[in-house]
Amino acid sequence: MRTIREFEERVHNDFATGEIPGFVHLYAGEEASATGVCMHLNGNDYIASTHRGHGHCIAKGVDPVGMMAEIWGKATGTCKGKGGSMHIADLAVGMLGANGIVGGGGPLICGTALAGKLKGDKSVGVCFFGDGASNQGTIFEAMNLATVWNLPVIFLAENNGYAEATSSTFSVSCDNIADRAAAFGMPGVIVDGFDFFAVYEAAGEAIERARNGGGPTLMEVKVSRYYGHFEGDQQTYRAPGEVQKLRETKDCLLQFRRRVTANGEITAEQLDAIDADVLKMIDDSVVKAKSDPKPAPADLMTDVYVSY
Template structure:
């Protein structure tokens, strides 16, 4: 969680210089969800992400230097500088990709879960989707198909209450994603997405169910994002005072420190934060000095040869 926060806070600063191509959507404030879920996964398990995908990448084990190179559009990035922030992927760690299509992840994880079931290898697939994506038709079709085929998949909905700049109260008739999921026959729970331990417990149960043939599940994790929908978003839908209150009351890192008070040494946690910042600093320095893709590379990585 510390590394994700350091990564996102640094990107927020770097983006103001205009050196990063494309849109950036930051995950700060939602760290407990990605980490709480991915702690249960192996490199062979698959995840599909959203446009807000850096946290999922890091939690799944992606190298932050390779990620930073990719976000800066450099040739040695995880996707050779061609994906950038919104389409970053790392198949070596089972990260099937961020996605510019809202709700695009669940159908992809259906394919990964069907593969795992067919092979009988005990692997699972997990999709991360925002509350806005929960209203997309393909997401609903994916949940229904997962039940019909009894697939080893977990649908995680990161509910920060806003689809871009529109609050759920203005756009959603049935605001409980978990209750909607139950209509498809899915076991579904709602958890505090700012509490690592709450997410970790719910994810452990759902992933074990999937891994042992019990079928799909839904986790709705309530959370808040600390930056705008995208970098450059003026975020006029909430006041600075509201944002400061959210940070004071719902910061996953602060909540983790409170929950582990008397168990973990605060100095050790502070050292982790310092080391995270140092790794991110080094990744930025490497990315700034790295080469851009050659124009001749435009025709590569387009098709897969079987």
């Protein structure tokens, strides 16, 4: 969670200088969701992400140094500098990719889940999507297909309250996205996305059920992003002081620190050491990214088609 937070805070600051090309959509504030889910996954499992995918990437094991180079558009990046923020992927660790298509991950994750079912390897797929994508036909069709074929899939709705600038209370017809699970014959679970332990427990139950042939689950994580839909979004659609209040009272990292230090599981000094190590790693990754080479003109037409 600390790695995701520092990564996003650094990208936020550096993007403001104008040096980072393209757009970025930051995950800060939602760290407990990706981390609590992906801690249950192994190398055979796959995730499909969204345009707000940095947190999902890091939680699934994508190298943050390569990610930083990718965001800076460098040849050493995870996708050789060709994808940028919204298209980071690493199939070697089961990360199908961030995706600029809203709701595009549902059909993809059904494909990996079907493959796992046919191979009998007990792998699962997790489709992360937002409250905006919860209204997309691709998600509905994927949930129906997952139930019909009894696929090992978790549909993970990260409801941060706003589809771009539109409140989910205005754009989503029911109070809870998870309530829609009943229409597809699967369990629906609602979780506090600021509580890492709540996410971890609920995700563990859904993933274990899927591994053992119990079929798909729709899990709604209620959370909030700290930054705008994209960098440069002034968030004028949010109430004054809304984000600051969330940072001070509900932040997942603060809640985690309070809980583990209070019960003696981890000391404050240990957490401080982790924070320092993460900050150094992020600083070093930026220094490296700035000095790394850009893709050459000859690279333009490579990686267009897969070679079997």
